Amino acid sequence: MPSHSTMLSQNEVQALIIGKLPQIKSDLSDKAKPTTYQSIQVLTDYTKRMALEHNFKMLQNCMALVQTIYEKGNLLVKNAIENVFIFSFSTMLARCNTVEWKIVQSYMPPDLYTIYVQQVLNSKC
Secondary structure, eight states: OHHHHTSBOHHHHHHHHHHHOGGGHHHHHTSSSOOHHHHHHHHHHHHHHHHHTTOHHHHHHHHHHHHHHHHHBOHHHHHHIIIIIGGGHHHHHHHSOHHHHHHHHHHSOHHHHHHHHHHHHHHOO
């Protein structure tokens, strides 16, 4: 079972997010005991705000953090990333012009972008 020792559990997500992005601690602290989905939603909202404010350095940091959480996360954590963060790319696309979207897209980790494309293709049945 050594592979599970390096796996990130849902209980560790909030601490990792706060450790990497202390500026959103208050957003996470508003909730009594945030679920993994709530923690990912706060991270998602912050990432979208950084993209819309053209803070691309912070956008890059957020994308890298999400990639780390996704790679190390257990199944529940991965599902939260796929269902909240990656699903939000479409709303981000709707609020960006073509140039902004290309910039945002350039910071998306390839694995996550591939999942996004699969979600879009699957939704157009």
